Amino acid sequence: MFSDNHRYIKITLLILILAVLCLYSFREGKRIYIDLGICLANADHFDGREIVVENYVYVSSVSKDRFAIEQEGSRIPVMGAPEELAPGDEIALRAIFHREGYLTLQEMHIKKLRTIKIIISLVAAMFVAGLFLIRYRFTLNGFQFVERT
């Protein structure tokens, strides 16, 4: 399996399988994990249903007993206490969708420190890339990484 026999065919096959998996995931994932845009576009279908919106959901405004969220350009008001919330916060929430175009809050998580997490992860990724490049170099002869001598 790890030999050089038919190496380029093996590489092509692996890329093809991964591409098929990615395509399948792209089509099915959007159907399974709904977002605000899908809910608003099919308001009657989602009326009264509990939904979870978790990715890239930002608070756009806050008032006394409600707040508004935005996800990928779709904006919707949420009825519920906006405790500790401020505009610009990234959150995840579980809520009941109403076809009139608002949500009733069930559960919420404020993603504090997410930006810091991304920044320090970037630093760690660069550190690992550095470790790798100190040890290996790419050669066009054989189209592979070889240890630096």
Added chain:
Amino acid sequence: MPDLITHLSISYFFNKPLKIFRYSTLFYCGAVLPDIATRAVSIPYHPAEFAVYPLHTPLGIVLLCLLLSFFFAEAERKQVFVSLIAGSSLHLFLDLFQKHLQPGYTLLFPFSWRAFEFGLLWPETIVSIVPLWILIVGVMELLNRRRAAQAKGNRQ
């Protein structure tokens, strides 16, 4: 995902005292690989999130590590694959301890979308203890180097 410093630190705790993997650099690369392969695309370009999602699943990561191993010399290819897959497996295992409002990680993808996670910590919770990880890794590395220097001195 926990942050990559946490992933790297924990893989260091596994690798350094036990000296399990000959290719430790690649073990560390494996420990960050699932997030590099997915978040590096989905954070700057959100709509691609599900397109790269398979690269953060067990089957996807096995295929990706196998693919990457073919870009190394034939003689070391198997070891490269083992090191990458070990690091990536540790990464996926650690991610299972996180808590989300959505279902979690689809370990059986593409055969099932049923998701699982232990759900103990919010992904951002661990960020606050990153300085502790760095301190522990720093002290361990310092002690290791001092021990190695002493051993070298004794041999001479």
